[in-house]
Amino acid sequence: MEFKSGFVTIVGRPNVGKSTLLNNIIGExxxxxxxxxxxxxxxxxxxxxxxxxxxxxxDTPGIHKPKHRLGEYMVKTATNxxxxxxxxLFLIDVDAGFGKGDQFxxxxxxxxxxxxxxxxxxxxxxxxxxxxxxxxxxxxxxxFDDIIAISAANGKNVDLLMEKIKEQMEPGPMYFPxxxxxxxxxxxxxxxxxxxxxxxxxxxxxxxGVAVEIESFKKREGKDIYDxxxxxxxxxxxxxxIIIGKGGRKLKGIGKAARIDIENFLxxxxxxxxxxxxxxxxxxxxxxxxxxxxxx
Numbered sequence: 001m002e003f004k005s006g007f008v009t010i011v012g013r014p015n016v017g018k019s020t021l022l023n024n025i026i027g028e029x030x031x032x033x034x035x036x037x038x039x040x041x042x043x044x045x046x047x048x049x050x051x052x053x054x055x056x057x058x059d060t061p062g063i064h065k066p067k068h069r070l071g072e073y074m075v076k077t078a079t080n081x082x083x084x085x086x087x088x089l090f091l092i093d094v095d096a097g098f099g100k101g102d103q104f105x106x107x108x109x110x111x112x113x114x115x116x117x118x119x120x121x122x123x124x125x126x127x128x129x130x131x132x133x134x135x136x137x138x139x140x141x142x143x144f145d146d147i148i149a150i151s152a153a154n155g156k157n158v159d160l161l162m163e164k165i166k167e168q169m170e171p172g173p174m175y176f177p178x179x180x181x182x183x184x185x186x187x188x189x190x191x192x193x194x195x196x197x198x199x200x201x202x203x204x205x206x207x208x209g210v211a212v213e214i215e216s217f218k219k220r221e222g223k224d225i226y227d228x229x230x231x232x233x234x235x236x237x238x239x240x241x242i243i244i245g246k247g248g249r250k251l252k253g254i255g256k257a258a259r260i261d262i263e264n265f266l267x268x269x270x271x272x273x274x275x276x277x278x279x280x281x282x283x284x285x286x287x288x289x290x291x292x293x294x295x296x
Contacts, residue, residue: 001052005172007084008165009058012091013101017121021091021152022046022057025162026181047176053166054174058085087168088116089161090144091152094134095125106140115168118144119161124151187214190262194230194274197258201250202242209235210243215275225269228262232276240276251276 010018026046048055090109092102109116118141123131131149141147146164150157182189191212198210216229232254234240244251251274259272 002171003052003054003174004166004169005054005056005175006086006169007056007058008087008089009085010089010091011105013093013099013105016091016093016096017152018091021089021119021121021150021158024152024155024158025057028181046182047180048162049178049181053169054176054178055165055169056175085114086170087165088112088114089119089165090116091119091121092138093122094120094131094149095122098134098137098139103139106143110140110143116144117161117164118147120147120149121152123149124154124156186266187217189265190214190217190228191230193261193265194232194254194258197254197261198232198243201254201257209239211279219268225271226262226266227271229273230275232274233279234276235278235280237278240278243276 010022012018025048046057048057088109090105092098118138120131120134126134148157148161148164150161152158191214195210195212198212211233213231213233214228215231216227218227219225220227232243234243242250243254245253255272255274258274259270262272263270
């Protein structure tokens with residue numbers, strides 16, 4: 001059997017399950033997931049490997065109306081992938097219903113010649129009758145080459161989706177080593193794990209004006225342990241207090257949860273220190289956005 005390879009981008013409104021789907025396909029946690037919109041900020045590149053194919057997936061930020069430079073960067077990152085791949089997966093959250101944001105993305109895709117699949121996610125959260133009504137409400141779906149209903153969270157129909165994707169792949173090379181699952185440096189994935197825990201622990205207390213910078217990342221000489229120092233950057237003094245929490249309890253909880261995931265990712269023990277710093281207006285600063293990895 002001839003080896004096939006290619007590129008797939010996953011797009012959709014914020015919080016429809018793009019990162020969850022990516023992690024399910026790869027089988028490891030590559031992209032962070034929370035129940036909050038706009039969690040993914042960069043284009044995460046992950047690599048799926050099996051005996052006869054290699055498929056590179058791009059998990060993009062949710063397409064939304066931007067309110068600052070960071071938002072503009074996120075939307076541009078997503079839409080720039082449309083012409084660079086072999087297949088576009090457009091995810092819709094059927095539990096939330098089909099909305100104006102979904103229709104906006106369909107309009108963006110109408111002039112794109114790339115193969116397009118409409119993915120109806122979270123099918124496990126609605127009844128069959130609700131699913132039929134959701135399908136009936138969809139407009140402009142004639143532009144899609146296939147429509148597949150899945151549950152990214154529990155893996156329902158993900159194998160079917162992968163079969164459909166492989167059918168679109170052409171004979172090609174292995175772009176990455178077979179054991180490689182992401183092009184992201186370890187420091188980037190570790191920073192994202194910490195940011196995920198900040199978002200999860202803080203719930204709705206502060207907006208997404210949080211970035212994470214890895215200040216140092218070193219393996220102790222002769223020992224299977226990493227020393228990691230990270231800085232959580234926030235925009236306001238009041239937010240710094242919320243992140244730290246009374247008696248530092250919230251920051252300790254963030255650090256403990258992040259350390260467990262980082263140890264699983266690295267396969268080693270980790271000593272993690274987290275500090276909180278204020279950088280007012282960093283989401284509108286080209287200089288700071290570049291420093292935090294949001295500009296090319």
